[in-house]
Amino acid sequence: MTSENRKQHKGLHIKLGMHNQRAIILFSCVFPLLSASFWVAALDEDTKTLPAQKCKVALEEGLQYEDSIVAPSAAPNPLPFPDIPIVDKGKRLPPIYREGDRVRAPRAYLPYDLSMQPLEGNPEDISAVGEALRKAEQGQRIRMTFFGASHTGGDYWTGHIRRVLQARYGDIGHGFTMPVPLYRSARANDINLCSTSGWVKDYVGYQDGHDDEYLAFGMSVSSDDPEEFAWLETTHQNPIGRNATFLDVYTLAQPDGGTLLAQIDQQQPFIIPTISDEYDLQQTKIETFEGPHRLTIRPAGDGEVRLFGISVENPGPGILVDSIGIRGREARTWLRWDEDIFTQGIQSLAPDVVVLAYGTNEANFVDNTRENYTKQLTNVLEKMRRALPDKACILVGPSDRGKKYKKGYAIWERTVMVAEVQREVAPNFGCVFWDWQQAQGGEGSMIAWLYTDPPLAAKDLIHHTSAGYIHIAERFIEALDDAKENYK
Numbered sequence: 001m002t003s004e005n006r007k008q009h010k011g012l013h014i015k016l017g018m019h020n021q022r023a024i025i026l027f028s029c030v031f032p033l034l035s036a037s038f039w040v041a042a043l044d045e046d047t048k049t050l051p052a053q054k055c056k057v058a059l060e061e062g063l064q065y066e067d068s069i070v071a072p073s074a075a076p077n078p079l080p081f082p083d084i085p086i087v088d089k090g091k092r093l094p095p096i097y098r099e100g101d102r103v104r105a106p107r108a109y110l111p112y113d114l115s116m117q118p119l120e121g122n123p124e125d126i127s128a129v130g131e132a133l134r135k136a137e138q139g140q141r142i143r144m145t146f147f148g149a150s151h152t153g154g155d156y157w158t159g160h161i162r163r164v165l166q167a168r169y170g171d172i173g174h175g176f177t178m179p180v181p182l183y184r185s186a187r188a189n190d191i192n193l194c195s196t197s198g199w200v201k202d203y204v205g206y207q208d209g210h211d212d213e214y215l216a217f218g219m220s221v222s223s224d225d226p227e228e229f230a231w232l233e234t235t236h237q238n239p240i241g242r243n244a245t246f247l248d249v250y251t252l253a254q255p256d257g258g259t260l261l262a263q264i265d266q267q268q269p270f271i272i273p274t275i276s277d278e279y280d281l282q283q284t285k286i287e288t289f290e291g292p293h294r295l296t297i298r299p300a301g302d303g304e305v306r307l308f309g310i311s312v313e314n315p316g317p318g319i320l321v322d323s324i325g326i327r328g329r330e331a332r333t334w335l336r337w338d339e340d341i342f343t344q345g346i347q348s349l350a351p352d353v354v355v356l357a358y359g360t361n362e363a364n365f366v367d368n369t370r371e372n373y374t375k376q377l378t379n380v381l382e383k384m385r386r387a388l389p390d391k392a393c394i395l396v397g398p399s400d401r402g403k404k405y406k407k408g409y410a411i412w413e414r415t416v417m418v419a420e421v422q423r424e425v426a427p428n429f430g431c432v433f434w435d436w437q438q439a440q441g442g443e444g445s446m447i448a449w450l451y452t453d454p455p456l457a458a459k460d461l462i463h464h465t466s467a468g469y470i471h472i473a474e475r476f477i478e479a480l481d482d483a484k485e486n487y488k
Contacts, residue, residue, distance in 0.1 A: 011282065011283040011284065011285070012272065012282075012283075012284040012285065013284075013285045013287070014270065014284060014285065014286045014287065015287040048070070048071040048291050048292060049068040049069060049070060049071055049265065049266070050068065050069055050071050050233065050265060050266075050292055050293070050294055051065050051067070051068060051069075051265065051266055051294055052067035052068050052069045053065070053067065055192075055194035058194060058229075058231075059194070059196060062227070063229055063296065063298075065263075065266040068266060071291060071292035072234075072235075072236045072237070072242060072292050074242065075171065075239045075240070075242040075243075076239055078167070079166065079167040079171060079239050079240065080167065080239055081163075081164060081167045082160060082163045082164065082167070082470070084470060084471070084474060085454065085467040085470060085471070087110060087111065087452050087453065087454060087456060087467065087471065088110070088452065088453050089110065089451075089452060089453065090451050090452050090453035090455070091451050092451075093105040093106075093447070093448055093451055094407070094408040094409055094447070094451070095406070095407060095408030095409075096402075096408055096409055096410070096411065096444045096447055097405050097406065097408060097409070097410040097411070098410065098411045098413060098443070099413065102408075103411070103443075103444070105444060105447075105448060106441045106442060106443075106444045106445050106448045108441060109440070109441035109444075109445045109448035109449065109452075110452065111440075111456075111471040111474065111475065114439070114440075114441055114475070116475075116478045116479065116482060117434065117435055117438050117439035117475060117478075117479060118479055118482050118483075119394065119432040119433070119434050119479050119480075119482070119483050120423060120426075120432060120433045120434070120435070121426055121427050121431065121432035121433055122427050122430075122432075123487055125392070125393075125427065125430050125431065125432045126432050126483045126487040127483070127487040127488060128392035128430075129353055129392045129394060129432060129480065129483045129487075130480075130482075130483035130484040130485070130486075130487045130488065131392070132144070132352040132353050132392055133480055133481070133483070133484040134484055134488075135352070136165070136168075136169040136170075136317070136318065136319050137169065137484070139317040140317060141172060141316070141317055141318065141320075142169075142318075142319045142320070142352045142353075143175070143319070143320040143321075143322070143349065143350060143351045143352050143353075144161075144165075144319060144320070144321050144322070144351060144352065144353045144354075144355060145175075145176070145322040145324065145346070145349055145351035145353070145354050145355065146158050146321065146322060146323050146324060146325070146355040146357055147217075147218070147324050147325065147334075147354070147355065147356050147357065147358075148324075148325040148329075148355075148356065148357030148358055148396070149325055149326065149327055149328060149329045149330070149357070149358055149360060149361050150185070150325065150326075150327035150328065150360075150463060151325065151357060151360070151399065151463070151464075151469070152323055152324065152325025152357050153182075153185070153186050153323075153325030153326055153327050154185060154186070154187055154325070154463075154469070155187055155188045155189045155323040155325075156189070156464070156466055156469035156470070156473075157464075157469040157470070157472050157473040157476070158189075158321055158323035158325075158473075159188070159189025159190065159323065160189075160469065160470045160473035160474070161321055161473045161476060161477060162174075162175070162189065162190070162240065162319075162321035162323075163189070163190070163240050164473070164474075164477055165318075165319040165321060165477075166240050166318055166319060166321075167239075167240070168319075169317065169318045169319050170316055170317045170318025170319070171240050171241070171242075171243070171314065171318060172313060172314045172315070172316055172317070172318035172319070172320055173241075173243075173244060173245075173246070173311075173312045173313035173314045173320060174188065174189075174190060174191045174241055174244075174312040175311055175312065175313070175320040175321055175322040175323070176217070176309055176310070176311045176322035176323070176324060176349065177191060177193075177232065177309060177310060177311075177312065177323070178219060178221065178307075178309045178310075179193050179195060179230040179231065179232045179295075179297070179307075179309075179310055180193075180195040180199045180201070180221040180230045180307070181193065181195070182201050182203060182206075182219055182221075182326060183201075183327060185327065186326075186327070188323065189241075189323075190235050190238050190240045190241030191232055191233070191234065191235060191241055191312065192232065192233040192234070192235060192236070193230070193231070193232050193233075194230065194231050194233075195228075195229065195230035195231070196227070196228045196229055196230070198223060198225055198227070198228045199221040199222065199223050199228055199230070200221065200222045200223060201219075201220075201221055202214075202215060202219065202220045202221070202222070203215065203218060203219045203220075203326050203329070203333075204218070204329065204333040204336045204337075205328065205329070205333070210222070213336055213337060213338040214252050214254075214279055214306070214338055214341060215308075215336070215337045215338070215341075215342075216250060216252075216281060216308035216309070216337070216338075216341050216342060216345045217250075217308060217309060217324050217337075217342070217345055217346070218324065218326060218329070218333060218334070218337060219308070219309070219324075219326060220252065220306050220307060220308050221306070221307050222252075222304050222305060222306035222307065223299050223304065223305065224258055224299050224301065224302075224303055224304040224305070225299060225301065226298060226299055226300060226301035228298060228299060229296060229297065229298040230296070230297055230298070230307075231294050231295060231296040231297070232294070232295055232310060232312065233292075233293070233294035233295075234292045234293055234294075234312075236292075242292060243290050243291055243292060243293075243314055244288075244290075244291075244292075244293045244295075244312045244313070244314065245287065245288060245289065245290040245291075245313065245314045245315055246285060246286070246287055246311075246312075246313040246314070246315075247285075247286040247288075247293075247295050247310055247311070247312055247313075248283055248284070248285050248286075248310065248311040248313070248348070249262065249272065249283070249284040249285075249286065249297070249307070249310050250281065250282070250283055250307070250308035250309050250310070250311075250345060250348075251272065251274050251282045251284070251305060251306060251307055251308060252274065252279065252280075252281070252282065252306035252307075252308065252341075253274050253275070253276035253278070253279065253280040253281070253282040254274065254275070254276055254278075254279050254280075254304075254306065255275070255276065255277065255278075255279075256275065256303050256304070257273070257274035257275040257276060257303055257304065257305065257306070258274060258275070258299055258300060258301070258302045258303025258304050258305045259271050259272065259273050259274070259275075259299070259300035259302050259303070259305065260272040260273075260274060260297055260298075260299060260300070260305040260307070261297065261298050261299070261300050262284075262286065262295065262296070262297050263295070263296040263297075264286065264288055264293055264294070264295055265293055265294055269296075271300065272284050272305075274303075274305050274306070275303065279338075279341070280340075280341065280344075281308070281340075281341045281344040281345055281348075283348055290314055290315070295310070308345065309324075311349065322349065322351070325357075328361055329358070329361065330358055330361045330362050330376075331356060331358040331359075331362070331376065331377055331380045332376040332377075332379070332380060334380045334383055334384070335376075335379055335380060335383065339383060339386070339387075342383075342387065343386065343387040346387050346388060347387060347388070351388070351391060352391060352392060353391065353392040353393070353394065354384065354388055354391055354392070354393050354394075355393075355394045355395075355396060356380070356384070356393075356394070356395050356396065356431075357396035357436075358396075358398075359396075359397050359398030359415075359418045359419065359422060359436075360398040360399055360401065360415075360462060362398070362418050363398050363401065363412060363414040363415045363417070363418045364414075366414070370417055370421060373417075373418065373421050374421050374424075374425060377421060377422065377425050378425060378428070381393075381425065381426075381428075381429040381431065382429075384429070385429055385430075390430075393426075393429065393430060393431035393432070394431060394432050394433075394434055395422045395425075395426045395431050395432070395433045395434070396434050396436055396476075397418065397419040397422050397423070397433065397434065397435045397436050397437060398415050398418050398419060398436060398437060399415075399436045399437060399440065399446065399462075399464070399472070400412070400415060400436075400437040400440055400441070400442070400443060400444070400445045400446040401415055401446055401461055401462055402444070402446045402447040402450075402461035403461060409447045409461070411443045411444055411447075412461075415437055415443075416437070416443070419433075419435055419437055419438075423435070432483075434476065434479055436472065439472065439475040439476070439479075440472060440475070446461050446462075447461065449464070449468055454467055455467075455468070456468030456471060
């Protein structure tokens with residue numbers, strides 16, 4: 001396939017009818033291989049209902065749409081800001097060691113006692129980040145796309161960032177999500193997911209999938225079995241995430257590709273063919289009325305369908321926050337993703353700010369030298385800049401980390417080296433750097449956060465508790481606000 005052809009990725013725009021009008025289907029580009037006819041049931045905006053079936057029942061008995069419930073009421077206006085857990089010092093800190101020598105435990109480690117950790121880099125690059133928030137403040141539509149490992153894949157810190165920024169500037173949707181979790185701890189804030197277990201999962205390093213480069217944003221799920229399904233549904237109770245209007249479905253167009261059945265609420269399913277002469281990104285935009293919705297997808301059974309993810313959006317001003325994370329991954333996994341398909345996908349999302357939150361796993365490998373890591377990160381940022389040459393960019397460094405040692409704990413020493421490389425490389429690509437380790441109090445702070453009340457660190461001394469992720473998200477938002485207010 002030529003580069004010119006690859007730039008024009010296949011896409012559909014499906015507009016579901018409103019007020020009992022017949023649905024209209026618009027093609028956003030030529031689809032020469034489609035011969036199937038499309039029909040979509042009209043949706044009545046005046047009768048907002050959702051399927052009543054719960055996830056557990058659907059997994060045990062299969063999908064059924066006979067029963068419905070009245071859709072949740074509208075979110076409160078104005079949207080409330082999320083609660084911040086109150087934290088205090090707990091038990092006395094244990095002995096802490098570095099390279100076998102005991103060191104002084106952090107004196108300041110409670111979030112309230114820490115000074116603001118700013119974005120670092122060239123002033124014009126920091127200003128570019130601040131400009132995105134200034135535009136949101138002026139009523140424009142802004143998107144922040146986060147890539148990372150387990151910190152991001154759990155959508156705890158990114159979920160809190162989303163809640164705060166959307167309470168400020170407007171809830172315009174959950175953004176990108178994978179409706180089929182890649183592993184048990186993968187999750188998403190403020191959106192309800194349900195899926196069967198038979199989907200084939202793919203990401204770099206996963207052994208039981210296709211083991212190829214067709215990963216778009218770093219992941220995919222696939223199936224040819226019509227018994228498999230997945231749904232995503234707007235939240236019922238939470239104030240953020242009550243509505244959806246646009247749903248962008250990203251799939252792989254491929255030889256022998258099958259048909260994906262998509263269904264909004266209890267309406268008739270419509271088809272999304274994925275067969276193509278070439279491997280390519282296919283984007284299907286589904287448009288309906290703004291309100292609560294459930295989107296169900298399943299293979300038709302005529303061939304494999306491969307899903308890269310779905311973006312859930314609303315019109316209007318505000319901020320979208322995409323959370324695209326896979327546990328255990330490093331930034332260098334980007335180098336294994338097909339570049340044309342990745343470029344098409346990220347340019348379709350069109351983020352105003354792209355965030356790479358990697359480093360904890362890079363610090364895990366002793367044989368990953370400073371020189372090797374510098375080269376890897378440089379190659380990743382070159383790929384990012386080929387796709388997004390002029391967007392604001394943030395590198396988020398690794399969190400602090402500890403390990404058991406003697407009768408106390410030891411500092412994970414390689415974390416500082418990884419942060420230093422990110423700090424040095426970021427300005428070469430117009431990116432800024434935010435030091436997660438320093439934001440939580442520096443070396444030894446993850447150990448100290450294990451002893452706060454309630455604990456802000458998980459027992460593995462790698463991850464945070466939900467309260468810890470909320471507090472680190474607050475620290476990151478402080479840095480964004482500093483860029484907005486002080487770098488113009």
